[in-house]
Amino acid sequence: MSGTLILAANNTKQMELKNTFVHHVYFWLKNKDSKDDLNKLIAGLRKLSAVKTIKQFHIGKPADTNRDVIDTSYAVSWLVFFDNGTDQASYQTDPVHLKFVEECSSLWTKVIVYDTVNVS
């Protein structure tokens, strides 16, 4: 089962993601009503997902939830899991990532990044 990840859970405990560096980026578009720009950014992220150190990724948009504490103002969410900080650092300078920034950075006006590691 090379290339296959197995995550086991039982009925009483949910699965905890351990040994995982979580890199979560939220993008706000310059042209917030442009469907074209939105699609360009999403297409760029799909290409970016080819970076070898990425273990899992999720490309998202705001859900339709709407409590006071929920920020729904961003256009696109880019959630990436790495095994560790070294792999995340390598991703930052990966040619595929540099190409993504070159091709797509004109699309956004604001980015917030949260880099998170497991509490000990």
Next chain:
Amino acid sequence: MSGTLILAANNTKQMELKNTFVHHVYFWLKNKDSKDDLNKLIAGLRKLSAVKTIKQFHIGKPADTNRDVIDTSYAVSWLVFFDNGTDQASYQTDPVHLKFVEECSSLWTKVIVYDTVNVS
């Protein structure tokens, strides 16, 4: 293999999390230097992870990355995956969640939530 989730990847494409509702909460502590309060919040989140609709979770703290776009000001990150928005809504009113809020909400001064669904 009941209770076991298998995610398959090959060598040329990373794993994309599909059909996933991502609920990501960042907490800022009222007493930001209190290790006790930090540990109470983490312990509360571990209990909260028992909610049945949660598929996977990650309890985190800021990594040691430090670029301008990175927000490292929060104390704890609570990342949860649900299968869909219905499961997330059910989590909000789950007795385990209500108990968590009752026991732990005095610990934090600010919360930001990002609820994200897959782009189509």
